[in-house]
Amino acid sequence: MIGPDALAGLVIKRVIFHDVPRNIKGQVNAPVLSDIPTPVDGERIEHLKTRIRRALSSRSAYAIEFNPQSPSPIPDLIRKHTLKTQTEAQFVKTSQVMATYLYEQQVGASSPGLLAILDARIGTQHALLILKLEREEGAQLEPSTHGKKKTFNMSVLDNLVLTGGTKLFKNALFLRTGPNEQNFKAIACDNQRSFASTIAMAQFWQKFLGCKLREEPRIVTKNFYEAAVGYINANITDPVEMTDVYEHIVSELKSQKHTLSPKAFIEDYIPAPHRQPFEEHLKAHHVTLQQFTVDTTEIARRLKRRTYYTTKGASVTIPAEEPAVQVLIGDEQITVLDSVETVDTK
Amino acid sequence: MPSLEQARQAWIKDEPTYQALGAVLHERLTHAIRDLGISAEITHRTKTIDSLLRKLWLKTHHTYESLPDKLGVRIIVRYQHETDDIITALRTRLDCQDVDTKADKFDPDQVGYRATHLQIRLRADDPAAATYPPAEYVAELQVHTLAQHLWADMSHDVFYKNQQSTDPQLQRRVYLLAGLIEVADNEFSRIEADVARMPELRNILILRALERQYYKLAAHPGNPALSLQVIQHLVPLYGETPGDWARRFEDLFKDKETVLRTVFNTQAGRPEQRSAFFFQPEVLMIYDRLLHDQYRLREAWNANFPEDELERIANVFGFSFD
Numbered sequence: 105m106i107g108p109d110a111l112a113g114l115v116i117k118r119v120i121f122h123d124v125p126r127n128i129k130g131q132v133n134a135p136v137l138s139d140i141p142t143p144v145d146g147e148r149i150e151h152l153k154t155r156i157r158r159a160l161s162s163r164s165a166y167a168i169e170f171n172p173q174s175p176s177p178i179p180d181l182i183r184k185h186t187l188k189t190q191t192e193a194q195f196v197k198t199s200q201v202m203a204t205y206l207y208e209q210q211v212g213a214s215s216p217g218l219l220a221i222l223d224a225r226i227g228t229q230h231a232l233l234i235l236k237l238e239r240e241e242g243a244q245l246e247p248s249t250h251g252k253k254k255t256f257n258m259s260v261l262d263n264l265v266l267t268g269g270t271k272l273f274k275n276a277l278f279l280r281t282g283p284n285e286q287n288f289k290a291i292a293c294d295n296q297r298s299f300a301s302t303i304a305m306a307q308f309w310q311k312f313l314g315c316k317l318r319e320e321p322r323i324v325t326k327n328f329y330e331a332a333v334g335y336i337n338a339n340i341t342d343p344v345e346m347t348d349v350y351e352h353i354v355s356e357l358k359s360q361k362h363t364l365s366p367k368a369f370i371e372d373y374i375p376a377p378h379r380q381p382f383e384e385h386l387k388a389h390h391v392t393l394q395q396f397t398v399d400t401t402e403i404a405r406r407l408k409r410r411t412y413y414t415t416k417g418a419s420v421t422i423p424a425e426e427p428a429v430q431v432l433i434g435d436e437q438i439t440v441l442d443s444v445e446t447v448d449t450k
Numbered sequence: 451m452p453s454l455e456q457a458r459q460a461w462i463k464d465e466p467t468y469q470a471l472g473a474v475l476h477e478r479l480t481h482a483i484r485d486l487g488i489s490a491e492i493t494h495r496t497k498t499i500d501s502l503l504r505k506l507w508l509k510t511h512h513t514y515e516s517l518p519d520k521l522g523v524r525i526i527v528r529y530q531h532e533t534d535d536i537i538t539a540l541r542t543r544l545d546c547q548d549v550d551t552k553a554d555k556f557d558p559d560q561v562g563y564r565a566t567h568l569q570i571r572l573r574a575d576d577p578a579a580a581t582y583p584p585a586e587y588v589a590e591l592q593v594h595t596l597a598q599h600l601w602a603d604m605s606h607d608v609f610y611k612n613q614q615s616t617d618p619q620l621q622r623r624v625y626l627l628a629g630l631i632e633v634a635d636n637e638f639s640r641i642e643a644d645v646a647r648m649p650e651l652r653n654i655l656i657l658r659a660l661e662r663q664y665y666k667l668a669a670h671p672g673n674p675a676l677s678l679q680v681i682q683h684l685v686p687l688y689g690e691t692p693g694d695w696a697r698r699f700e701d702l703f704k705d706k707e708t709v710l711r712t713v714f715n716t717q718a719g720r721p722e723q724r725s726a727f728f729f730q731p732e733v734l735m736i737y738d739r740l741l742h743d744q745y746r747l748r749e750a751w752n753a754n755f756p757e758d759e760l761e762r763i764a765n766v767f768g769f770s771f772d
Contacts (some may be wrong), residue, residue: 107768108740108741108767108768108769109706109708109709109768110768111768112709112712112713112766112767112768113708113709113712113768146719147720147723150716150720150723151723154765154766157765157766157768157769157770158765158770158772159770159772160770161768161769161770162770162772163770163772164772165770227708370745371745376745376746376749379745379746380742380743380744380745380746383745
């Protein structure tokens with residue numbers, strides 16, 4: 105996993121921008137490709153790093169890996185580029201191919217934007233960052249020329265990256281950890297992902313990158329559920345608090361959102377004294393703290409609840425698939441075949 | 451005897467080389483002292499032509515070649531024991547000779563200027579030794595405490611007047627002043643040692659433990675009042691107070707040295723963007739809590755200090771609050 109230590113040591117060597125419009129059928133347009141990297145001063149590089157760290161260390165970040173089934177050329181470009189130190193010309197060429205591929209994919213509802221490719225390193229390991237910066241439809245970004253070479257100047261960074269207003273910020277970092285094709289650590293962040301109206305939109309960034317989630321959603325969802333419930337049972341003694349947290353777990357997993365961020369869950373729903381121990385418990389059970397795609401296939405039965413509401417205002421909720429708890433319904437009475445463990449008076 | 455004019459011409463030619471050697475020695479000393487975690491001010495200077503020629507005129511036993519302080523380096527520390535620690539460490543990094551602790555010359559009933567003077571050269575295996583051959587290039591190193599430094603600074607004015615004076619009252623006043631400096635040095639050291647044995651001064655002990663690691667990374671002294679305020683609010687996050695704070699932060703430094711050095715180097719060049727709380731020894735305590743208890747850290751911090759300042763620190767260490 106690429107953690108805080110690695111992100112703290114991120115060194116950016118070169119930056120290049122390409123303007124990639126939406127690919128609309130029947131319209132004649134094309135990406136505006138830079139011929140040379142953008143000259144960037146140290147201060148702007150530091151600002152850029154701050155934004156990258158904020159995104160890739162955030163609750164929305166998720167670990168990815170190359171998808172062998174993907175038709176995307178991006179994994180091979182990354183593999184080749186990070187194998188050894190590349191010349192500026194090679195870097196420019198790689199980035200242009202990436203921008204052209206993005207343009208080809210950017211059909212339908214995909215937003216136009218600037219594609220930024222960053223040649224980087226962490227310690228002695230080569231790294232490549234891919235950022236997509238959304239811009240408003242119709243907004244023109246004029247490249248400037250240096251000699252006869254075209255590039256976007258630093259004002260692009262000021263307008264799109266360095267202001268706090270750039271919300272739609274997709275990015276990914278690939279760190280080469282060894283000579284083999286699979287020796288990579290990778291992490292991505294896509295602020296649109298949780299709110300996308302369709303799965304296709306939610307997965308656009310991964311598909312473009314030729315990647316998939318490192319952890320299979322149905323497994324990581326099951327692991328999260330089991331570890332979280334395990335913590336509650338072992339450590340939260342107050343029945344009200346216990347029920348409350350349990351209901352939040354179920355509610356989050358059953359919600360319409362495609363993703364769940366354990367970090368966000370902890371901040372939003374775990375009582376303050378339990379936050380750090382809960383996080384440690386998840387780590388000890390090898391549950392990721394990064395955002396994951398929810399897939400309840402493995403735990404669907406355990407999440408189902410059935411509630412009986414009586415005419416006089418009582419309610420009884422039981423796990424729907426728990427055979428040990430039986431509810432007998434008569435004309436005048438309802439009987440729960442179970443023993444009382446605690447009583448909660450609200 | 452070579453004329454002053456020959457010495458003048460030689461020094462015009464040689465001075466830039468000594469100046470460059472000064473920068474090299476400065477760097478070697480900075481690294482050696484940082485590794486000890488001691489707060490020290492290091493300066494170096496080459497003699498001006500005037501000063502060099504005057505000294506040759508007055509000290510007739512010296513030649514241009516034998517003058518040992520054409521390049522002078524000075525280290526100023528807070529406590530007497532730190533001078534000993536520094537000299538011990540320097541012996542492994544530089545060729546140190548002729549240790550001259552002025553106090554060693556005094557009889558029990560005498561007082562006067564106390565400081566440590568050494569002649570230093572690059573070691574033969576130093577990468578810069580080919581440029582500045584140790585046989586040829588020497589510098590004079592003075593290691594002072596702050597109190598000794600005050601005396602050294604003032605003595606040019608006071609001491610030489612005293613030497614010229616036959617007034618016993620004036621001489622007595624100068625000796626009393628020298629004694630006062632020595633007493634001050636001893637008392638500062640004793641107080642420091644006593645504080646280390648007082649549990650009620652826990653926060654000061656924690657600050658000391660933090661400083662020991664912090665000065666391995668930075669030369670900027672922090673603001674102690676702010677340090678104690680931050681420590682006061684963060685100590686409860688450690689639950690059962692760890693018995694050995696020094697060991698805790700030493701382990702943190704060992705475990706995260708690469709990250710810490712990278713981050714400190716980057717932040718040194720960003721005075722306008724970095725957090726006002728960064729170049730403070732307790733930044734190590736903040737980092738420790740970011741690693742191990744981020745939720746309660748944020749809660750405790752936000753109740754007492756600006757949230758944005760913590761976020762700036764967190765971000766440079768690779769954490770995000772987004």
